[in-house]
Amino acid sequence: MQPAARLSHVAAATLHVITRQLTTPFPCPPPPSPPPPSSPLAPQAFFDDAARDDHSAKLFGHVTGPQFRQVLTTKLDWVVANEESALLIEKFKHEDKPEFINYIAFANTVDPPERYLNDY
Numbered sequence: 001m002q003p004a005a006r007l008s009h010v011a012a013a014t015l016h017v018i019t020r021q022l023t024t025p026f027p028c029p030p031p032p033s034p035p036p037p038s039s040p041l042a043p044q045a046f047f048d049d050a051a052r053d054d055h056s057a058k059l060f061g062h063v064t065g066p067q068f069r070q071v072l073t074t075k076l077d078w079v080v081a082n083e084e085s086a087l088l089i090e091k092f093k094h095e096d097k098p099e100f101i102n103y104i105a106f107a108n109t110v111d112p113p114e115r116y117l118n119d120y
Contacts, residue, residue, distance in 0.1 A: 047103035
């Protein structure tokens with residue numbers, strides 16, 4: 001597969017995974033008092049916590065692949081197959097250090113900051 005074709009395949013598959021996760025209800029019952037609809041998803045906070053771990057690489061805005069998968073499945077409650085998490089990792093990996101995942105780019109894709117800006 002040509003690099004450009006592979007990139008568009010990864011981008012399309014990534015969009016499918018993110019869209020499915022954001023539109024699928026929780027696999028478990030909702031919490032007793034759900035947050036208001038305007039409450040942000042704020043996935044970056046969970047990744048920040050993982051990045052501060054003593055065993056983390058300490059590369060700003062990045063976590064390892066296993067940390068990325070752990071935050072997706074345990075903190076964000078996403079149901080992601082191994083192939084889907086591999087696609088997300090492929091999409092958001094660091095250019096020079098592919099073992100690290102850029103969670104800031106991922107968080108801004110899932111929960112864009114423009115959503116919180118007021119139009120004046």
